[in-house]
Amino acid sequence: MYKKYRTIFKQAFSLLLLSILLTMTWLKSFPTYAQIITTTQPQKVMEELPSPNTEDTLPYEIVEQLNLEDGTEISAHHIISPSVPPIDIQADRAASIIPTTGATTLPDFPSFSWVFGCGAVSGAMIAAYQDRNGYPNLYTGPTNDGLMPITDTSWPTWSDGNRIYPSNPLIASKNGLDGRTSRGSIENYWVESGSTANDPYITNGWTEHAWGDAIGDYMKTSQSAYGNNDGDSTIYNFNTSSDRLKCDVIEENEYFSDLTLGRKQFYEAKGYTVNTCYNQKTDNKVTDGFSLADFQAEIDAGWPVFLHLRGHFIVGYGYSGSTIFIRDTWDSDPNQTYSMPWGGEYLGMDLISVSIVHLDPPTTPTFLPLIISRTGNGAGTVTSDPIGIDCGDTCQATFAEDTEVRLEATPKPGSFFSGWSGACSGTTPTCTITITEAKDVVASFSLTSAINFPLIINHEGNGTGNVTSDPIGIDCGNTCQATFTEGIEVTLTATPDPGSIFSGWSGACLSTSSTCVITMAQSEEVTVTFSSTSEIAFFDVPATHWAFSWIDRLYISGVTTGCLDNPLRYCPEEQVTRAEMAKFLLKGIYGEAYEPPTLLPDESTGFNDVPWDHWAAAWITQLSLDEITSGCGEGNYCPEKKVTRAEMAKFLLTALYNEVSDYTPPELQEGEETGFFDVPRDYWAAPWIKQLYLEGITSGLPDGTYGPENLVTRAEMAAFLVRTFNLP
Secondary structure, eight states: OHHHHHHHHHHHHHHHHHHHHHHHHHHTTSOOEEEEEETTOSSOEEEEOOOOTTSSOSOOEEEEEEEOTTSOEEEEEEEOOOSSOOGGGHHHHHHTOOOOTTOEEOTTOOOOBOSSBHHHHHHHHHHHHHHTTTOTTSSOSSGGGGSOOSSSTTSOOEEOSSOEEOOOTTTOOOTTGGGOOSOOHHHHHOSSTTOOSOOHHHHTTOOOOOOSSOHHHHTTTTOGGGTOOTBOEEEEEESSOOSOEEHHHHHHTTOTTBHHHHHHHHHHHTTOOEEEEEEEEBTTTSTTOBOHHHHHHHHHTTOOEEEEETTEEEEEEEEETTEEEEEOSBOOOTTOOEEEETTSEETTEEEEEEEEEEEOOOOOOOEEEEEEEEESSSOEEEEEESSOOEETTBOEEEEETTOEEEEEEEEOTTEEEEEEEETOOBSSSEEEEEOSSOEEEEEEEEEOSOOEEEEEEEEESSSOEEEEEESSOOEETTBOEEEEETTOEEEEEEEEOTTEEEEEEEETOOOSSSEEEEEOSSOEEEEEEEEEGGGOSOTTOOTTSTTHHHHHHHHHTTSOOOSBTTTTBOOTTSBOBHHHHHHHHHHHHHOTTOOOOOOOTTOOOSSTTOOTTSTTHHHHHHHHHTTSOOOSBTTBOOTTSBOBHHHHHHHHHHHHTTTSTTOOOOOOOTTOOOSOTTSOTTSTTHHHHHHHHHTTSOOOOTTSOOOTTSBOBHHHHHHHHHHHHTOO
């Protein structure tokens, strides 16, 4: 009877206890506890552990006491790890970084940042290393030509409304990620970090997605159906024995939420044979447990080691004597070489156990191409399961020999699917083929009777280039006008000629991306701008500069004329002063022709430190009259003071909403995060920075921080101004 209802009991207990834990977390600034759940006791006991050396800021671990069918005592460790390292441990974490010179390490070992849960991130780092070292197609997406990158910076970030996270398809699948066109792990399982609610696919009555791409699915991370809250993973171990708790025993006893069993299932789903799979306590916890010598043997054999700390999962990938090198799931920079002593603690979290999974040497599969063509006067897309084809954009992919591929044709508005030819036949929108040889498939789409609207393309700028459309019709170049059916989506793609760069769209498209999508609801007109690289506006801003297009647009808009003449220079790396900021903002608001009223001799600017004959006196005065600034304090403006990124956020938003009297952004609600771990909720500019992110004006720095005290360069300012005022 207990066995039958164990999952239900476990979920109920976890929900009750986690609510108590979260309440205590808020009240006690995240104190460290282990909660011991005994399935035979109705009363639960909170056992306080010794405090770590990090001022009680580390997370909880829930330990559930269980038994195997033969009566052997085991425990389930539910890990509730924070998505960013707590601020109080940052110094200790930085101090753990030591050189790997002379150490034995696995080369180019991946480093991923936290998303979905530390267990899934750790499992994905190991799988990514294996994908790059003899076990291909653990990652099958299009990024990096199908080879899993060693960082997660190839993909965009996303937000659940509370925090910004990296994307990583090997950890958790997501609609739109790597060309996916349906709900994945994030949509089906995620609410917010620590959420105890049922997963969205349950509460919304959705069909759960098929597993295949993400190791986090198999590890049951964040899945309420397996008793895991959002961000949680579970590992099972013997209580006092040094024996290995093998995966076949875990599976026979139906403890399906074990992450090591999940890792095994992931590899088997990818076609590999798992020959070793177990959890084991380490020798600092039990005599004859998994030892430093065992760890070193794993590394020497090319196997990273999945490590269970109290309240966290990490990966060991090297050693130097008794010091081991780790990835702590909070950093996507492979050059950050964090370390800890074997059998000791990392940031107050002591080593408890390991998760070991070994694979048989891989056989080399044969991969064969599948090519999709589209024909007819209509438009539509063809997608595949497994993913690979999204045509649209990706009309050719390779699949392992004997793979069964399901194709689905989806017509766009104003069109209908009229049939398959080639390796598929019939008029139903789905077709399943087995890849026994190279295959070609043709999908035909036809127009329905509907209203047609013209789409006209105009060229501007001193450069040259071509614009094409999907569906076909525009090839401008030569054909700069075509008609399209009402409701159809037309994707325009701008391709600059050699010696030119694409500078942006205007008209029905407003973007600096080389592609633009228009839904034809009326006649539309689009202007594309190409700029000549041989006629670069500024001598010190080559076409290869990261901010070239932003600076060029700022110049074309008349907001700047540069910093020096003969030759014309922009000084992109110089920092912006408050005086320069005044002129930038007013030009952005009122346009290139704007000039503020001239001040009379000895006329007051309103600021003690800005005389009437200061070069920016009129600009600063007008900025004050427009109520965009009240100065820097004590009646001063501080015109030569450099602008920080925090101050810039307030300047930009105040200017953007200059017609709103006394504009201030919404205050952060209780528990709401800014989206940047270096911007705490109580930071003076936190609401301004959060709003700047929500407006789409900034996504922060590449490392996920905002850098509020960093000084703004003129290159950065160009990008911010163009985004804020939507300059052409």
